[in-house]
Amino acid sequence: xxxxxxxxxxxxxxxxxxICLLQTGCKFNPDMQTPGESYLQGEWQQDSVTMxxxxxxxxxxxxxxxxxSFFVSIKTFSKANTGADSCTKGGSWTEYAKGVYEQKDDxxxxxxxxxxxxxxxxxxxxxxxxxxxxxSFKVIKKTDSVxxxxxxxxxxxxxxxxxxxxxxxxxxx
Numbered sequence: 001x002x003x004x005x006x007x008x009x010x011x012x013x014x015x016x017x018x019i020c021l022l023q024t025g026c027k028f029n030p031d032m033q034t035p036g037e038s039y040l041q042g043e044w045q046q047d048s049v050t051m052x053x054x055x056x057x058x059x060x061x062x063x064x065x066x067x068x069s070f071f072v073s074i075k076t077f078s079k080a081n082t083g084a085d086s087c088t089k090g091g092s093w094t095e096y097a098k099g100v101y102e103q104k105d106d107x108x109x110x111x112x113x114x115x116x117x118x119x120x121x122x123x124x125x126x127x128x129x130x131x132x133x134x135x136s137f138k139v140i141k142k143t144d145s146v147x148x149x150x151x152x153x154x155x156x157x158x159x160x161x162x163x164x165x166x167x168x169x170x171x172x173x
């Protein structure tokens with residue numbers, strides 16, 4: 001009797017695994033980093049924002065893409081007092097995030113975590129945002145060295161120019 005039950009359990013688990021593998025939403029994570037988008041590989045910098053002198057606050061982005069991974073530095077400037085001066089340092093501060101990205105058609109989706117400048121994970125009790133960083137951008141490739149990122153969460157475009165080109169050398173995960 002016990003052999004029959006364990007055979008049925010084994011058959012059921014094999015059937016469930018087969019069904020799962022046939023579904024598109026069920027797949028194993030790769031053991032190697034994927035190559036990402038070749039045109040994005042490298043470091044991109046935003047130098048200014050349109051009408052930035054008239055804005056109460058704005059941010060400048062520095063984006064680094066390596067294979068399917070990203071690292072972003074967001075330097076924010078604000079004329080408004082938004083919190084403790086130890087955090088805002090007289091109206092400017094920098095936040096960092098790292099994670100992975102993927103592009104479908106003209107939309108770039110980045111998802112990661114806020115971190116420190118040295119890529120270590122950020123203490124959630126510190127200044128500003130912590131935890132998940134997620135954003136989608138409509139991407140317009142202007143030239144080989146100029147890309148416009150249009151965030152879905154803002155009306156201010158990020159016009160970034162290439163500082164340093166790199167190539168993807170996938171690493172094991």
